[in-house]
Amino acid sequence: MLCYWGAQVRDGFGLVQPDNVKHGNSGIRSVCPKLAVQDMSAGRSFSGFIRDGKVWVLRMRSEEYDRDGKLKQLQLQKDRTRLMVCGGDGMVILSDTGKVLTTDKPTVDKPIVCRPVDGLVNRQVIQIACGDHHSMALTNDGQLFVWGENSHGQLGLKKDHPPSLSAQHVQSLSGIPVAQISAGGDHSFVLSLSGVVFGWGKNSAGQLGLGDTTDRHIPTIVNSLHRKKTMSISCGGEHTATLSKGGAVFTFGSGSFGQLGHNSFEDEHHPRVVAELWGSKVSQVTCGRHHTLALVASSKLIYSFGCGLQGQLGNGEMINKSVPFPVDLPTECNDEYMIEKVIAGENHSFALFFKESGNESKPNPSRGILTLDDRMIDQWSENKAWRVVKKEINKVFSSAASLNGSFLKTSCDEHYQTSAEHCGLDFDLIKTSFTQLSKNEKAISEVVKVVEQTLLPSLNENPTGVESLRVYLLLPELIRRLHKKQRPVLTEALASKLLQLNSDARKVLEMYWSKLPDDWLKGLVKLFRHASANLIGRVAANDVNWDIMARLTFVQIIQMIYQVCRSANRNITKSNFIINEVNDLLDVLETTNDDVNKNWQWFNLTGQIQAVMAQRDYYNAILKNLASLPCVFNLEAKCSYMKNRVWQGSFQLILRRTALLEDSFSQLRRATSQHLREFWLSVFYTEDMRKTDVNKRDFFYNVFEELCAPESQLFMYNDKQTMSWFPTKLRVEKEKYFLFGILCGLAFNNNSVVHLPFPLALFKKLLNVKPCLEDLIELDPGLGKSLRCILDYSDGVEDMYMYFTIEWDGTVVELDPAEPGKEVTKYNRTEFVDKYVDYILNKSVEEVFEEFKKGFFKACDKCIVEMFEPEELRGVLVGNEEYDWDILKQNTTYEGSFYAEHPTIISFWEVFDELTPNEKKAFLLFLTGFEKVPILGMSAVKMRVRPPISFTQDHLPEALTCHALLDLPVYQNKETLKAKLIEAVNHKRGFWEE
Template sequence: MYCWGEAKLQELNILAKKDMCHNFDAVGLQKAVLTKAIRHLSIGDEVTVILWENGFASMAIRKQNGSRWKKISLTRNGNIVAVCVGATHAILLTKEGALLHWNSSDVSSVPKCLANVQNRQVVQIACGDNHSVALIKDGQVFTWGQNSNGQLGLGKGEPSTMSPQPLKSLAGIPLSQISAGGDHTFALSLSGAVFGWGKNSAGQLGLGDLSDRPEPVDVSCLSLKKTIFISCGVEHTAILVKDGVVFTCGSGRYGQLGHNSFRDELRPRLVAELWGSKVSQIACGRYHTLALVESQGTIYAFGCGEQGQLGSGQTDNQAVPLPVDIPQEQNSEGAIKRIFAGANQSFAVKKSGEDWVASHPNFDQIKMTWELNFEIADRWISSNSKSWTMTKRNITKILSSVSCVNGSFLEKSSDKHYSTSEYQCGLDLSMARQFFEKLSQSEKVLKEVESVVQQHLLPSLSPSPAGVEGLRVYLILPELLRVLLKQHRGTDLTVLLAEAILRLHPDSLRILESYWSRIGYSFFRTVVKNFHSVSKNSSQSSKKVAEMLQKLYAVNSLRHSRLNDSHFHIKEINNFLFELELMARQEYFNIFFWGESSKAMQIFAKFYTEVIQYLTAFPCIFDMEAKQKVFQLNVTSNSVQDRLTGIIPQTNHNTLRVQRQTLLKDTFEYLQRNIHDFHMPLKVKFVEENGIDDGGISQEFFRLLSKALISEDCNLLLEIFEESELVWFMSDECKSVDVYMDIGTIFGMALYNQCLVNIPFPSALFKKLLGERPTLRDLEELSPCQARCLKALLDYEDEELELLEQDFRVKGQDLIPNGGEVFVTKGNRKKFVDLYVDFVFNKSMARQFEAFAEGFGRACPEQTWRMFSPDELRMLICGEAKYEWEDLRKVAKYERCESSDLLILNFWRVLFELSKEDQLKFLSFIYGTDRIPIGGLAKRDMRIVRLNMDNPDEYFPLANACYGVLQLPNYSSVDILRDKLTHAINYCDVFGMT
């Protein structure tokens, strides 16, 4: 062992009598040939402790005159595993995990047990000048001592205490090391996250400022640096990362940062002079720093040298790392393996032969907290009746600790877990899956695990973990639920997990959602399946689970490999919707036809509305059929509420009277005249026609209105894109936007009354209504030509872009300030494309869309349709254009005839043989529109009635568009049926006439 600095080995009085010392006066070093190997050595102002590899320790305290040290014999049966000293106190850690404390003010000179941690297994200790830190096997951190600068991390205003206190703010973070300096403290996580707190007068916390921190704070600038060790001086900090690079921060008054200056550093800065040398160990004294490059056998020292602690033979301070001049002796064996620094002293230990025994190649005091692994799983499931009590105790210890769970199943291949961030969880979830599958081999083990997690682990979860590693538990537990739910257990645990996730602070929840969006397909599917499987229960907790599914559904849309929407649908809810619909129909009848508006009706209306609001908050749980049913119930809810509160007139419908010849003019006049009656069923009356509207006439009205709005007479309102045959708003700023509000109102009325509108807007319109931004893909749908040009622009080389001379202007308008002076280059072309798309869908028609959206919302309340996706909303309003005619035959019902009758066979033969144009006319004839609802023709109701009459060949077919009824005379031949049907669908344009 080599020693240099303030005191000589003889003065320290810590060696055995047989240990031989040799002085190297030229450089101020001493060499001691020891009779037994050293495990650890810790030096303070008033006390020095040396721990031998056999578990015994020697302690020396400075005498009052300060020149000599008094040796104290410690008889602890060789069970000491770690030692650490502060300025005037010492902590010893026993093999059993107990702590012994000694203070210079203690006249007994015998270390005493610390009561508060007696029943806990301590694995690490660290001392500042006047405070101490302990890491427990279950991941908890305890601090005690002075708290003048917040070095205990207990929070603002907390007093000093000699009783160890739990550091709750770090709960859940799996730690690998604790370290303490003068009045500041650090904790290092398993994946390299660094947390600091306490005094920061010189920037020793590395946070970029000089403010003290009374609670642990993430040193974010060290994220992803793969930090593996931290050493602290009085006012400076040294950080070692896995690649052998050293960072320092804090006070540079004596050059102890090694940056060739005496300035303070407020953030960790790389020690450039050590770059290229793979440092394996670091150690800080009060104002100096040591770094060991084991591969070279070289120790570098920098900082304060007044007491000779730099080993250079000089007493100057040095601001750059310089090698310690350890003499090269003849016949010297081994290399430097350990360095120690403390106060104004430095030590180095050389390994010789097999004499050196250490539990860790770099810092032997470091021991890990518990973790879940296959070895533990095998031990648990193989336990017998004699060992079961111990097994249960171990299960409780480990699985009640969030830190232990979060420190398990790390992705250690290629050190991937060191990349843990907001975007990478650092877990190998396949290991977690295998672990819990192994546990499932023992029913009693799995039952005990479930009980401990439910009773101890979940209640201890913090809504705001100190770091991202604290969120791993939410990814691990679904793998436990996976095996539990397979055995029809774990329902309560799943609900409790949902509640814990929903309690998370928004920032923590956002990070968890980021993890969900990136984990493997099978693991994300497991998370969804867990909550989906318990969502079928009609319990009070179902709302929490439904809320979880909705969040997972939103995450699913961000994933590269997405789950099908059916994974989120709850089929069982359809029965509930059916019952609710029956209730609503009865109450609707009571209110609107009997005029009942008693308190009981109001109570029902309130209940009904609350149920609908609850359901619409979680649209992901519905398939499209269920969504449509909820929409219908929601519309009814609005009607009931408005009727009871007197918002609308005491009538049961709105009547719109129009003439076919002036349909558009009459409609606009109606919309401008009536602004408060859209939340009632619409009844359309064509002037001088006999039809009664039970839905079919309204549908015919919207069909004709659609044709009128995209006719040549209205081509100044909507622009038709020839290539796609889609329409978009005209961008003329001079036009009044009132007409666009009317068009939006028409769309809203159609949706509210569940009619179809055939105005071919692109998906972008429905995205905008739902608050989503259109993309280049949407422009490709609207204008393939423009999209092709923009895509080509993204692939052009520099020369082609120069020839293009495209600036940031479109149709005479700047996309950016002074856009005509800025040309598109390779560096800004993506920005140009994004701005171009934004111009087409947003900037050029902002006023028009705003008016349209306002009209749409006033005709159909937003809460009724927000649950639909853009594509669903589009199909709900505009219908589909996929015609599977065989589906219509499958759903058809027959009255006064059979499907095998010749008349019916002839009808289907004729319909299938019609041209596509005539087939669409047939749909308009029987339904009032040639558009079909979501789900295709299979969702249409069709009833064919045979008319048995004299001279049937003289009559035309009849249709009731309100109910999808076709009345067919008993024609004598297929040819006559063809002629009569073709005539009917081409010339019957007036209701009440054939």
């Protein structure tokens, strides 16, 4: 049964004879045609009815045509009609096979002519929508097409895009899993499967719900409807209504006729719930030109509001209503029928009823896009009807929208919570499904082909909406389950697409990564690390083409994930990211450098020098690229990279031993960044002018001992004088901190371990890592532990009478200047401690530290420094105190006439074992020029021992520190050896003589 009410129209629409039309109260009429109405639509120019799969159309009266036309059946092709929608100018028809036909603007003297829509041929359309002057179509693979006028941007293509008679693809929505489309007067809406609402087009009355009246030319998310569990949308002439899962109705836009139902005739620019319908469990809402209908199917009630001047509200009054009011339906409607659908037209309203027995044809529900699910995968696994299976695979895996709409976490409606923090996917379901799919070799091979050739090339680097990013979570899990031979190409293509994403999309994806289950996150790292390791290993084996630089995308992804894990404090160790093949590449570079240095003349004579130098530059370029992605380097590789850099020449300091600071500062002031960073430091003393690394290590040892001594007044010290920090009040020229920074940078650049008694906070600040309370505890244990007690105190801290006022370095400071004298309470104690730490380690020393930092990075490349973690950077500059003397002995080699069992060597180690701990440290300084152990541990100290070419019993042992080479005379007895060794270590320390 069909009920209708509103403006005057041909009695019964021609569906039945006029005397078979039943007239009820309030102008509501009903008809029960023999050939039942399956579905219908009403627009400004036409009303259309689907009966037995065929379309019947009635031309509506208008200003140009003062009476209704006759109901006529459209002569279409043999396909049955599934859906038909009427708009302002015409109508759009959808057949059961997915074909789309449209009519031109009607004229009085011409028959209705239908034509196929250009651009939709061979596309499987599942939904259609029609506005005043534009139309929309959704295909089963989730692609949205539009055509018609674009005066207000209603096509959603771009600003000033011309009107089009052929269907145009809205590419910005290509990755969105669309659930429904809707077209209004000159505006358009799309609803995603997770309830995200996109609107565009005319916005003169706020009908887009964006809080303003500015037209939009591209799809824009209606943030006000976020997480409202929107189930459907309907667009009117200049207003819009949405329906949430719980039955709540939101309206916005023009309210001049009361069509928003807010007991007002004002416009609304934001979605606002229709309070009068709250709790009614509305099951459908539909908008006409200036009125709205809401169906509560469970109660067999229809509510109407808005323009009623032509009776379209069905309440017996020809007035406008601004609040919902029940439609006065015929009594038999409640007794025998269920309301299946309500339709609001230009000035009419309709309701389709079907008997509860279900014997009559009911409206076809709107179909959804094709998505991947267990049922489909199970069917594929049966290996039946391969042609059908292949077609489905191509449909699903060529469409980002289809994949993004698959595997939603529907339990507790979690997918409706989709946001920049929540992806809405069911990870267990994905895992199970892809595991099952990977067992079917024929199907998975087809999937690989489709993903590589169609899906990945189609991905949009500027996606609209976060749902578009789900595909980047799905594909790695799919690739992980492929055979090893199938992975590399897809992994590389995926990495490339990830890096092409705009910054906003990448941030959202990184947020999704940060919340992945542990096994997924580790699997993601493993996928890209294996691909990277394989590629770098092939480079080291000289087994790849020279386009390697463009193919290191895997490593960039690993670095992105590493940063995510660090920021989110994920339980995934650094070892998961390290690529040991980088060490192989460094070994190749070191070998190449050695070959160039040792065989330069031979390469030059044989004409091979250009090829060898090109190969060296090639490896250097690759490593330089990798160095910007330091998470893949282990500590040994980082140090090796620093050691094997190619230097442009030598930067010389000519100094007097009696005026190290004065002379070095004078020359460093004039030095350029290029000389400091790219040239190897050479130190000459005016006393002998010999070029030797001994001089350089002597220089660093002495200059840092002098600068970091309390007498220098450069720094403040803790109570035990073991740790220093920058002062809040300058006692020396500010420039000295800049020069001190240059010296630290030079030491780093030249692989020199120096005396730098600073807490880890210094190295964190150089790497832009925020210092914490633990760093303050290291600097000042007493103060730091007191602050820790404040945080850990179980009771309130009010009785301690503490305030946000502190004294540091003789200065009283308000930690919260906006509220002087603020008391510390149990509620703000964390804020108090944070501000305390921040003041001491950051704010109080900001000016001085920035001078130091500026000098430090003048002398060394920031990108190389940033390869290291704060702990590692401190280790490189300061070394450590893990003195394992057994390792030193094991790593020692012997030259000349010496060997392990030589009597002098046996005596030497006996003497060494008898030394005190401080004497052993002094020996290390004597041997290497460093007091502490290098960051790589004692195994990095490879001592070589040889007898001098000529010597007497009066000669002292000598050390060439740059090579850890000990010249040990053959003494007559152990006692002489011990005395001479201690004298050498304690007196000259071996620095000034080779």
